[in-house]
Amino acid sequence: MTDLTLAKSLKIITAALAKGKELDLKPLSVVVLDAGGHPKAFQRQDGASMMRFEIASGKAYGALAVGAGSRWLNAQAETRPHFLEGLSAVSGGKIVAVPGGVLVRDRKSAIIGAVGITGDSSDNDEICAITGIEAAGLTADGG
Amino acid sequence: MTDLTLAKSLKIITAALAKGKELDLKPLSVVVLDAGGHPKAFQRQDGASMMRFEIASGKAYGALAVGAGSRWLNAQAETRPHFLEGLSAVSGGKIVAVPGGVLVRDRKSAIIGAVGITGDSSDNDEICAITGIEAAGLTADGG
Amino acid sequence: MTDLTLAKSLKIITAALAKGKELDLKPLSVVVLDAGGHPKAFQRQDGASMMRFEIASGKAYGALAVGAGSRWLNAQAETRPHFLEGLSAVSGGKIVAVPGGVLVRDRKSAIIGAVGITGDSSDNDEICAITGIEAAGLTADGG
């Protein structure tokens, strides 16, 4: 398994924030979690609201929890809301099931971490996460 | 950033309660939180029920969490209930997503705190919060 | 039982803060809880640190929990620390067992609420709580 180093994590964040600037998005917050769901790096842009670490982490944690980007979790809300409720409960309340939590895969497709972004629309958040992951030479999986 | 002083917080509460009296509302409870979500001042009128501090704080905390008045959160309940559920979970159960949590902005539009009111209808609660904030010379943002 | 009204609660806070000013204490935070442990009123002076609502409430809640001012709880720490630990646990983590949580009694000695103060030394916090309660014509019981 490739390691998701701090250097790569910072490259992901820098590229994601550059994409947000290019698209003229609202202030973003970006977290990188390792494969075990533990934070490697985080940045919250000036003007972003108070609870953005928790929201960004909730998207990324949810993706790692089920091995699918949080877009997949979001789709579950239509058909199986009780699954999401149970998942949130057994996670100890750590999951936010909307797009913007993107798995990071290495060349052999192994999950080596996840990126969570919040601040603009969920779709735009996800675009920035994918851009950041690919800028670091890794594979993004939005779900 | 302008500071939300105790003196201004008390002015907000006094004006909000006066508005409630003018409109002949039920007993109100009013909290003022600073920009970080920590209480500056609180008053619960006689006859108000037991858990009003938590409800008032939950409205104001939710507004600060996402940088939008709690009326915006309330609207999410129609389209994305699973987002609210996730938000509540990652906040540690600190959010009440109905109108009556109003952001306090300074002249440069920076968020310097939030007011939460509960006791009458959510719409009336919000009216009193807005009245209180404006009476203190600040800008109210209901969402 | 006499009711601990909002008017009396505010009188307690005002007198307590005046005492703090007279003694030239650090910024204080004062909470008044009703007999059920639920907040009636709270004020945090400018310059007081972030978590003062929780600390002030923890002192007052502890006093109500055992029917003795929090000075009594503080004394237990010497002889029975495991009692305090158990008490904290069964309260759901709501108790701070140092002086400054003072019971409010009516003329018949019934407990009608508690005042919690934090910001200066625990002894000075307690002096201000007692001063505030007596200024409202009620009886203070520091433990």
Next chain:
Amino acid sequence: MTDLTLAKSLKIITAALAKGKELDLKPLSVVVLDAGGHPKAFQRQDGASMMRFEIASGKAYGALAVGAGSRWLNAQAETRPHFLEGLSAVSGGKIVAVPGGVLVRDRKSAIIGAVGITGDSSDNDEICAITGIEAAGLTADGG
């Protein structure tokens, strides 16, 4: 009050990690919290163990909670362990009361955030935090 921007937060982290390298310390984790206790930025060096975000945040959060660097909290353990236990409980388990949580003050001595570092000895963690804060032109207060 001066804002603790993301740019300044990153400058603090970079300088703190450079100090760690200069002193040949173990892998460090550094968090910067704003004045309300919410994360602005975080970095965990490669080789650092799993729960370092929580430990670093616990030091910084404790400092903000009481308005004193976490070295002060650490000293309370000798004289008033039951105070620390109560403080931890009412914080919801968010405080780690050992050195390495350092307040960030602006020119007027207002608290604008806190830095928490973990990974080496608590004393060395604190040295890196102070170095980082001063490199950003701000004032460090270790407690």
